[in-house]
Amino acid sequence: MNDGEILIDGAQRSQTEVERAEGIDLNPHAQACLQRLLRVWLGFERDLSTVPLLRRIDLGTYTVEDHRCLLLNLRQQVIEGSRWITRAASSFDRNHAEIRSTIIAHAVDEHRDYELLERDYVASGGRVEDIQAMERNLGSEALHGYLMHRSSRPNPIDLLGAMWIIEGLGEKMARSWADQIQELTGLTEDSTRFMTYHAHNDGDHMLRFYAMLDEVCVNEERTRAIVKTAKVVARLYRLQLEEVEHGLE
Amino acid sequence: MSVYITSTGMFLPGPPIAVEEVEGILGAVNGKPSSLRVQIQKANKIQTRHYAIDANQQTTHSNTQMASAAATQCLDRAFVAREKVGLLAVATTQGDHPAPGMASMVQAELGLAELEILTTHGICSSSMMALKAAWNSLRLEEHEAALVVSSELASRLLKKQRYEAATGSTYAEKRIDFNTEFLRWMLSDGAGALMLQNKPAPKGLSLRIDWVRGFSHAHAFPTCMSVGSAGRVEDARTWQDYSTYAEAETAGALLLRQDVRLLDNILRMGVDGYLRLVQEGVSKPLEVDHFLCHYSSHHFRDKILDLLDAAGVGIPEERWWTNLYTRGNTGAASLFIMIDEFLRTDEVDIQEGQTVLCFVPESGRFNTAYMQLTVVKQ
Numbered sequence: 080m081n082d083g084e085i086l087i088d089g090a091q092r093s094q095t096e097v098e099r100a101e102g103i104d105l106n107p108h109a110q111a112c113l114q115r116l117l118r119v120w121l122g123f124e125r126d127l128s129t130v131p132l133l134r135r136i137d138l139g140t141y142t143v144e145d146h147r148c149l150l151l152n153l154r155q156q157v158i159e160g161s162r163w164i165t166r167a168a169s170s171f172d173r174n175h176a177e178i179r180s181t182i183i184a185h186a187v188d189e190h191r192d193y194e195l196l197e198r199d200y201v202a203s204g205g206r207v208e209d210i211q212a213m214e215r216n217l218g219s220e221a222l223h224g225y226l227m228h229r230s231s232r233p234n235p236i237d238l239l240g241a242m243w244i245i246e247g248l249g250e251k252m253a254r255s256w257a258d259q260i261q262e263l264t265g266l267t268e269d270s271t272r273f274m275t276y277h278a279h280n281d282g283d284h285m286l287r288f289y290a291m292l293d294e295v296c297v298n299e300e301r302t303r304a305i306v307k308t309a310k311v312v313a314r315l316y317r318l319q320l321e322e323v324e325h326g327l328e
Numbered sequence: 329m330s331v332y333i334t335s336t337g338m339f340l341p342g343p344p345i346a347v348e349e350v351e352g353i354l355g356a357v358n359g360k361p362s363s364l365r366v367q368i369q370k371a372n373k374i375q376t377r378h379y380a381i382d383a384n385q386q387t388t389h390s391n392t393q394m395a396s397a398a399a400t401q402c403l404d405r406a407f408v409a410r411e412k413v414g415l416l417a418v419a420t421t422q423g424d425h426p427a428p429g430m431a432s433m434v435q436a437e438l439g440l441a442e443l444e445i446l447t448t449h450g451i452c453s454s455s456m457m458a459l460k461a462a463w464n465s466l467r468l469e470e471h472e473a474a475l476v477v478s479s480e481l482a483s484r485l486l487k488k489q490r491y492e493a494a495t496g497s498t499y500a501e502k503r504i505d506f507n508t509e510f511l512r513w514m515l516s517d518g519a520g521a522l523m524l525q526n527k528p529a530p531k532g533l534s535l536r537i538d539w540v541r542g543f544s545h546a547h548a549f550p551t552c553m554s555v556g557s558a559g560r561v562e563d564a565r566t567w568q569d570y571s572t573y574a575e576a577e578t579a580g581a582l583l584l585r586q587d588v589r590l591l592d593n594i595l596r597m598g599v600d601g602y603l604r605l606v607q608e609g610v611s612k613p614l615e616v617d618h619f620l621c622h623y624s625s626h627h628f629r630d631k632i633l634d635l636l637d638a639a640g641v642g643i644p645e646e647r648w649w650t651n652l653y654t655r656g657n658t659g660a661a662s663l664f665i666m667i668d669e670f671l672r673t674d675e676v677d678i679q680e681g682q683t684v685l686c687f688v689p690e691s692g693r694f695n696t697a698y699m700q701l702t703v704v705k706q
Contacts, residue, residue: 103638110640114603117635121600125548125593137550137590138561259589289638 109292112302116240116309120247123313130320136256141263143203146270150200152323153273154193155215159223160245161190167230167238175234178291185242185287195273202269218319225315229308236295239288240309244316246284249277331466332704333535334408335523336668337401339479340655341389344376345516353379354512355488364504368513377516377656385487391424394519395479396437398664402475402521403438407529410440414471417446417458419478419660422485422555434477444471451553452622453542453690454478455520455660456697460540462524472526479519480659485555485584486512490577497580498559507559510586516656520664528706533671533678535701539610543601545593546693552590553692559585586691594691599632601696602687606641611700613641617682619648620666622657622689643685649676663688680705 105113127133132149135141164186171179200210215223229235252274260271268275296302345353347369351361380389389397395418403410416435423430429447444465448457455478462474491499491508499508528534556566558579570576605611636642651669658665663686670676670684684701 103634105638105640107640110638113635113639114607114641117632117639118600118603118607121596121603124596125545125600128548128550128593134550139589140561255592 103286103289105289105293106297108298108302109289109296112292112296112305115302115306116243119240119306119309119313120244123244123317124247124251126313126317127320130317132323133320136259136263139263141260143264143266146260146264146266147200147203147205148323149320150196150203150273151205151210151213152216152219152319154196154200154210154213155219156222156319157189157193157196157273159215159219159226161186161192163223163226163230163238163241165190166227167235170230170233170235172234175236175295177294178236181287181291185284192273192276195276199270199273203266216319216322217325218315218317218322222312222315222319225311236301237304237308239291239295240305240307241312242288243305243309244312246288248316249274253277329467329469329526331463331524331526331537332528333522333537333667333701334525334527334529335402335406336664336671337398337403337405337521338519338661338665338668339394339397339401340378340518340665341380341394342378342382344654345379346376347374350377350513353381353383353385354483354486355385357488357491362509362512364506364509365513368510372514372657373653374514374516374656375653378518379483380481380517381483381487385489387481387484389481389517391420391422391479391481391519392430392433392437394481394517395420395430395434395477395521398479398519398521398661399434399438399475399477402477402523406473406523407531408473408523408525412473413440413443413475413523415444415446415462415465415474416440417448417462417474417476419448419450419454419458419476421449421451421454421480421482421659423447424481430479434479440475450660450695451690451692452659452662453688453692453695453697455663456540456542456688456699459522459524459537459699460542463537463540466524466526469526474524475521476524476664477519477521478660478664480515480661481517482511482515482584482659483517485582486515490583493577494580494583496578497583499580499583507585507587508580508583510588511553511584514657515584516658518655518658518661518665520658520661520666520668522664522667528704530706532705533680534704534706535667535671535684536704538683538700538702540697540699541601541605541610542695542697543597543604544693544695545597546695549590549593549694550587551693552594553584553586553690555582555584557581559583591691594689594694594696596632597694598687598689598696599636601698603641605698611685611698612683613643615683616643616647616685618670618676618678618684619643620663620670620684620686621648621650622662622687623650623652649673678703 168182257271257274418431418434431445431447448454462476499505558581567576567581682703686699688697
């Protein structure tokens with residue numbers, strides 16, 4: 080018993096978005112892949128609610144300290160993110176020029192996002208030298224190791240699954256975390272710019288994603304590879320978030 | 329063994345109440361009109377609804393009486409003798425008595441002798457729990473006919489006196505407490521009933537129950553819609569833990585609450601369950617002729633629906649049907665009230681062989697229930 084419309088403004092579709100969505104015509108393998116990716120995403124999103132730090136957003140007990148802890152741990156992932164994605168671009172041969180262009184463009188968009196994170200951390204009362212000195216947590220190690228391994232393989236089309244999860248999380252941060260964090264902690268938008276920034280190009284990112292999926296997802300084998308990588312990344316990303324409260328010593 | 333819905337009934341108490349008359353029935357808390365009413369009503373788009381309380385907040389029909397009235401209509405329309413009904417399953421969020429179960433009271437009111445009874449307790453999806461149990465008991469050939477009733481009397485929880493008495497609650501502390509008022513302008517009263525039999529009705533259309541499935545996600549999410557606690561994260565007490573019921577009421581532990589921040593999860597889990605059924609091959613989107621949903625599509629104007637369309641499994645808007653806007657959101661009773669009117673309305677052309685998909689999301693602690701029906705004719 081509820082009304083999904085209220086207070087979920089971030090999830091509302093604009094007219095342009097509706098029109099765009101109507102023009103999407105994926106091949107049957109890409110459609111089947113998207114169905115499975117959606118379920119991987121929804122399961123990931125649900126399970127994030129069990130991560131102690133994130134559950135405090137749901138419960139309303141999230142604090143400024145929690146926010147600093149989250150940012151501190153996200154920075155390494157963001158830095159490594161730009162590395163695996165450029166590595167992936169270089170692993171595509173000339174038969175995959177289109178997807179390579181898309182990935183390079185994406186990497187250019189986001190490869191300095193960690194600077195936003197640093198500013199958010201300072202705006203939340205943290206010291207820039209602390210965030211810059213932060214090591215990868217145990218989950219970040221696993222996630223980064225896996226992504227570098229996959230992106231070093233020739234034509235790593237399965238990384239579409241990784242992009243699906245990581246882009247989805249960016250959209251979720253903008254849609255449901257940023258405002259709630261501000262409301263719960265009294266922090267201002269200066270502390271959540273990394274989270275909200277992702278929403279700006281969200282529609283374009285989805286269209287690019289659909290185009291890539293339609294191009295590369297042309298058989299069951301590729302569908303399986305993309306979905307499996309999405310599952311692994313979802314699990315390791317959650318591990319990274321579960322590890323934020325565990326010290327490295 | 330196939331099982332069919334062979335007769336239906338509904339009961340809506342009193343006259344239809346228009347949007348601007350609602351506060352006149354539920355009452356203005358401490359004499360002050362609500363500052364949230366218009367906003368919430370605008371969002372839920374419900375035009376008329378019914379209440380089993382009058383403008384003095386006196387109960388006009390008990391929950392048992394409403395359930396029995398819907399059941400009586402269903403029995404009167406059925407091609408089966410009352411004596412053949414072997415099981416009475418009754419669903420509600422809150423019966424008239426905390427004990428015994430509501431099915432006992434409804435059985436007594438209906439005068440149905442020596443049959444098996446079942447009361448299911450929950451919120452919206454309790455109707456599907458009762459229906460599934462009845463369906464299974466017929467499949468096991470324990471009974472030839474089962475009567476399933478769902479009834480809600482939410483207005484007793486929503487009348488002004490409840491809020492006025494909660495002087496120590498978050499509602500009293502905050503000038504505007506969205507979570508506590510949200511459902512006040514949403515829910516209303518009514519009852520629906522379905523007759524299940526092991527054969528279709530000899531005349532007219534019956535609905536074969538193809539499958540009923542449910543997926544609950546309580547393990548992952550906090551409680552979203554509830555009665556029984558004060559709505560303060562630091563206070564784990566539930567209503568019976570207070571020294572007196574009066575203390576519980578003062579603290580606001582008897583107010584109905586919805587944590588609106590968590591709400592979009594129910595839509596997402598609804599989509600997840602639907603995709604799961606599609607992937608299992610149980611539900612075939614292209615074969616769904618009618619989609620009866622506890623909500624209308626405008627509530628789901630979410631990007632995730634674009635994704636369903638892109639993935640080729642969206643259900644076109646013209647196949648959605650609901651009577652929520654005229655009958656109100658009656659919680660557990662909604663689906664049965666919807667099925668009853670769906671079979672009688674001129675708005676849709678129902679043909680033999682068509683497939684009807686039903687979906688009941690419950691935000692309480694994120695339960696989602698689905699059912700597929702096929703239209704059959706003897």
